[in-house]
Amino acid sequence: MARLEEYKPIVGQGVLDDLRALAERLKGKTIQHINSTAVGGGVAEILTRMVPLFQELNVNTRWDVIKGGDKFFEVTKKFHNALHGRAEEINEADFAAFMETSIENMNEMQYFGDIVYIHDPQPIALIQKKTDNKWIWRCHVDVSNPDRTVWEFLYSFIARYDAAVFSSPEFSPKIPIRQFLISPSIDPLSDKNKELSEDVINMVLEKYHIKKDKPIITQISRFDRLKDPVGVIEAYQEVKKYIDCQLILAGGGATDDPEGIKVYEETKEKAGNDKDVHILLMPQNDTEINALQRASTVIIQKSLKEGFGLTVAEALWKGKPVVASAVGGIPLQIKHKYSGLLCHSVEGATFALKQLLNSSAYAKKLGENGREHIKNNFLITRHLKDYMLLFLSLYHKEDVIYL
């Protein structure tokens, strides 16, 4: 795991000085993160990298995970889908199962935190153990258009927290507690984002039988309808009429997801026999994803819905020009025509791809701007800073705070 000093060549000494100064002001406070899984998923991924950095900063941080059986996680999966606005059959028995496991966790969990930081809906009911300490609810989900029944159920817990955190202003609900905007981040030193040698990139291309003789358009995402892989192929097919190029659709995690396999098959079918379309169903391999992004001419993220869409930040960090849908947190990462191109349809994506493939200087400039924007706003060091400011804000009500 990277040490704080290793970020200095990227963000500069001043940023590290600020982090240390903020950490100093949290001396004596214990921060306890609680979520539902130690591995897998975005929350676990970011906590895995952030917790050691907080500890290096001497911010006393611990991370606990709740327990739950299949039934509990079936219900929380339904909650997750319903919060995203998908119709789900949720009955009284589901709510009862959720509460039963929550009460078990409530009684088993030890609460050390001066600040208890609850991630996502799974552990939300633990708030009933709140004493005179501070509790934060971190919502990583798109709740811009949630199912009302589930939202009202969760609202009864949310209203008891001291503060809530959302990833995009779009997700901000009307709630009676303070709410903050904190975007997720990428780690520039992780396997997914660190610099790679040409040799490594070429080895990965060879492994997947991809030649560098034509421009490469790439979308990295799991095979999920909300990522619209079929729409990506449609856009590529339109572009291909004018520009000889190739397409990579790469993602993993679909093998245990029946719907994912179906979407993968539909995508294969749409691609037909085109040898320039590379559909890669890959196991989790961050270095390979990194290499595919770095080998690409243009990155596309044509999602129909996104929690945040960190693949956009990953691509921009690599200086790549990006075409992406204006959904979820993507407009925070791309200002149209300044740091990438936003689109709303297959036709829009097609036009943007043609523009970037035909105008290499423009594409290069967007990529450079994009990298700078990610450096200033979406790296893990900014995330550490925001979390510490959030913790400090719990002890101040005013808008200008002297530390």
Place this chain on the structure above:
Amino acid sequence: MIENEIKKAMEPFHFYTRLHLSELTGLKASNLPELLGLIKDAPDSAIYHHTHRFLLQHQYLSPEPPNDFAYWVTSALGDDRLGEKLASIDTMKYLTIRDLREKIIVTIESYLKAYPSSAKRFASENEVFYLIKCVSFIMPTAYIANDLREFVEILNKITIDSIYFHMFEARLRLERKSNDFSLWIESSIGDKDLADKILKLDPYTFTLEDLRKTLIQMVTKKIGKNYGQA
């Protein structure tokens, strides 16, 4: 030796920094009358956020778009004429957020009166304006300048957040009327000429890195002129 010739400041300059956290309000606007209502009722910290956010978050853009209101009116409502009016509000003219807010309100109200149909433009669902507040945390850094030479050395390495604080936030949000650098150079170094030159800069038309470079050039030139440096 040049060191001996540099004038010592009567009081050292303590560099502070300012870090910010965005606080959501759950309030939003889809058209101009709704935006106007938000601006009228918003706390100062929200007006400050939406007129200064771009400076820190889009450091590579210079100088447009200068504020969220202008950007949103142009890009989401497609109203270029009002967008231009809002973009060209001279923030340097206003000494308080209250005055700046009043100017924005008057600009939108006059426009609605002149072009009533502009009230009927709506933003699409994913281009709604969300009102956000800025919570500022101000803290001292370890950097202290005792003279202009030390001052320029620190300007080279301090974060842009610190430069931002002393040039923008101190003047408008903390209502100090001038930027902190000019105040110190005039009162503690006694160099009114340099203080005035920095005061005359319109920092809103620079990227923050360009502003840093300009400040360094101005101070370096002054040291050279007064103390025989090239």
